[in-house]
Amino acid sequence: MNLVWMDAETLKQPRRHYIRPPIAERVATVWGNIDEEHFLTNFESWREQVQRAYPHYEPHKEWLIMVKERDGVPLYDTLQPELRITHRFARKSDDGRREFGMRCPQDSLAFHLFTRPDVRHGYATLFGEIQAWLPQWMRHFSVQQVTKVNLYYANLIDPETAKPFVDNGQLELQKVLRSFLALPGAHEALIPPYDCTATVLLSENPKSVLTFRIHGDTETRLQPTVRVDFGVEIFPEKAGLDADGALRLFDYAHERILERFELVFTEEAKQFFSSE
Amino acid sequence: MTYSAADRPDTQIDFRQEVARGLRSQLVARQEPAKVERPRYMFRQRYVPIEGGRLLLRLTAFPQLEVDPATMEFEAVNWGVRLPCSKAEELPKMLARRFLDLFSKADAEMLSTEEEACWLKVLDQVDFTAFCIDRAAPHYLEGTLLQLEPICRVEWHDGVRQKLDGSVACTLQSLYPGDRFGAYVKLGRDNVVRFIERLVLLPSV
Numbered sequence: 001m002n003l004v005w006m007d008a009e010t011l012k013q014p015r016r017h018y019i020r021p022p023i024a025e026r027v028a029t030v031w032g033n034i035d036e037e038h039f040l041t042n043f044e045s046w047r048e049q050v051q052r053a054y055p056h057y058e059p060h061k062e063w064l065i066m067v068k069e070r071d072g073v074p075l076y077d078t079l080q081p082e083l084r085i086t087h088r089f090a091r092k093s094d095d096g097r098r099e100f101g102m103r104c105p106q107d108s109l110a111f112h113l114f115t116r117p118d119v120r121h122g123y124a125t126l127f128g129e130i131q132a133w134l135p136q137w138m139r140h141f142s143v144q145q146v147t148k149v150n151l152y153y154a155n156l157i158d159p160e161t162a163k164p165f166v167d168n169g170q171l172e173l174q175k176v177l178r179s180f181l182a183l184p185g186a187h188e189a190l191i192p193p194y195d196c197t198a199t200v201l202l203s204e205n206p207k208s209v210l211t212f213r214i215h216g217d218t219e220t221r222l223q224p225t226v227r228v229d230f231g232v233e234i235f236p237e238k239a240g241l242d243a244d245g246a247l248r249l250f251d252y253a254h255e256r257i258l259e260r261f262e263l264v265f266t267e268e269a270k271q272f273f274s275s276e
Numbered sequence: 277m278t279y280s281a282a283d284r285p286d287t288q289i290d291f292r293q294e295v296a297r298g299l300r301s302q303l304v305a306r307q308e309p310a311k312v313e314r315p316r317y318m319f320r321q322r323y324v325p326i327e328g329g330r331l332l333l334r335l336t337a338f339p340q341l342e343v344d345p346a347t348m349e350f351e352a353v354n355w356g357v358r359l360p361c362s363k364a365e366e367l368p369k370m371l372a373r374r375f376l377d378l379f380s381k382a383d384a385e386m387l388s389t390e391e392e393a394c395w396l397k398v399l400d401q402v403d404f405t406a407f408c409i410d411r412a413a414p415h416y417l418e419g420t421l422l423q424l425e426p427i428c429r430v431e432w433h434d435g436v437r438q439k440l441d442g443s444v445a446c447t448l449q450s451l452y453p454g455d456r457f458g459a460y461v462k463l464g465r466d467n468v469v470r471f472i473e474r475l476v477l478l479p480s481v
Contacts, residue, residue: 037323037332044328059365063317063343082318083341085365170278181277189278216279224279 016262018273022161022228026126027152029110030134030246032143039106039141046104046140047087054089054102061085100129109137123254130250135243145240151253152231155261159223164272171224176269180214192216194226202256206249208234210256212264228264230257317341317350319367326372331410333375334403339367354397375402406465414460414471418478421451440469447472456480 051057065081067074091100099121101112111133113126137143157176159166165175170189173181180196194216202208210232217225232253236245262270319341324333340353343361351358357370378395381387387395422429422437428445431437440448451457456478462470 036321040321040323040325040332041329044325061361061364063361063364080318081315082320083364083367084320085367167278170280173279174277183277189280191280194279226279 016270016274018270019276020161021261021273022155022157023115023153024156024227025115025152025154026113026121026123027110027150027154028126028130028250029108029150029152030130030137030146031108031148032138032141032146032240034106034141034143036106042141043087043104046137047089049136049140050089050102050104054091054100056090056092056098058088058090059085060088060103102133109133127247127250127254131247134246138243145242146236146246147240148233148235149241149246149249149253150231150233151250151257153229153257153261155228155230156217156225157228158217158225162269162272165269166224169224171226173226174266176266177214177226177228177264178266179212179264190216202232206234206236208232208252208256210260212260214264230260232256314342314344316353317343319352321368324368324371324375326376331407333372334406336401336403339371339401341367354394354401356394374398409463409465412463414462414473416458417461418456418458421448421453421455421457423453424448424451438467438469440472444469444472447475450475451477454480 047057062084063081064084065076067076069075087104089102089104090098093099097116098112098114101114103110103112111126111129113121113129115121134146138146155161157165157171157173159171162171162176165172173190180198181190183190195213196215197211197213199209199211202210210230213227213229213231215227215229217227234249234253236249241249265273317340319339321338322335324335325331326333339355341350342353343350348361349358350361350364352367352371355371355374357367357374359366359370375398378387378391378398381391382395417432419430419432422431424445428440428448429437430440430448447459448457457475458478459472459475461472464470
């Protein structure tokens with residue numbers, strides 16, 4: 001099975017250029033096999049290289065407890081809780097906001113590109129960063145093959161990014177989105193919690209999977225905010241990939257996300273995102 | 277279909293707080309409350325980098341961290357290292373410092389009674405033999421190259437013959453079989469040669 005759920009007419013149309021897409025964050029991640037000893041032996045010299053471009057070291061700390069549910073009852077997992085520390089670096093703007101982030105767990109390398117309406121980064125910026133760092137990372141940690149890639153885009157629909165679609169403090173979602181709104185029955189509005197996730201297999205070889213998630217942002221209390229996330233994960237064949245192969249997969253994943261963006265948002269919304 | 281955040285019902289009610297407000301009667305404890313156990317977390321890291329990763333301290337078990345909810349500090353069990361939870365990223369550095377501190381004092385026979393007890397516990401949690409081998413300086417050795425291809429073999433001054441691995445053998449590429457040489461040799465566990473440096477040619481006997 002190849003591409004499914006595609007609206008042929010939409011795909012035939014030339015790709016639109018968006019001047020102010022509602023994107024908040026783009027994340028590109030690659031995985032490789034690095035054992036702990038090799039990683040820790042080489043991490044400090046890697047950090048020294050990285051901090052020339054990403055000067056702010058802000059490790060991410062997670063105190064994790066495992067809870068599982070059985071018959072609706074939450075139970076502590078028998079596994080011991082653990083502390084996880086992920087090395088994280090940031091490049092910030094003059095006003096102190098994080099623009100670019102790099103995360104270096106033991107088995108992967110991730111780039112986070114943060115976007116706001118007044119700063120127009122794009123995929124090309126993210127791609128440039130992966131292109132520059134991926135071969136260095138593979139060389140430094142002796143990563144022979146990339147075993148997985150993931151590209152994730154988080155779009156934020158709120159009064160700032162979708163101004164014309166806010167009426168009386170409510171987001172007129174039917175004017176923004178074409179999917180995941182039709183719910184059976186009569187009701188006045190969608191309210192939190194609102195969360196729809198779907199995963200589709202894009203292709204079998206290489207195995208690539210696309211996940212949509214449209215959900216109300218429960219962290220935001222002052223304004224209605226809906227997140228529209230797209231993620232494409234690709235597992236290369238057994239032999240894995242070199243750096244060039246991985247970069248080509250990012251291009252593929254980006255194209256798949258753009259296709260879905262075209263299909264999920266309404267024409268009215270896309271016109272707004274592409275206007276000055 | 278609209279989406280509203282302003283008028284939505286508050287789904288995050290703190291039920292405990294509501295109950296506390298509702299109950300005005302005095303609560304009398306019949307017995308002393310059980311001592312709340314301090315939660316333990318595991319730090320899933322087997323190696324502690326020392327000297328920027330050039331030297332690794334190998335742990336025999338993942339460090340256990342005991343969190344004190346009253347102070348929001350945690351202690352690495354049996355290490356005598358205490359840190360605020362907000363500074364958890366400094367744990368590997370503090371473990372390395374603690375080990376070096378105790379190791380240096382033990383070497384100089386300056387451990388206090390308390391430190392000595394802690395040092396014994398720390399030794400139970402690290403591969404001390406590997407640490408000593410890893411940090412040992414290279415020794416000056418003399419030997420003769422027996423053959424380079426297909427397998428590199430040398431005979432050391434004490435008559436011991438040894439095969440050398442590829443990366444180590446590269447150091448001897450400029451020698452011919454039969455050449456006598458001197459070099460600083462770093463040995464690993466079971467006297468395996470890890471690297472050879474500062475090579476000199478010696479006159480044949």
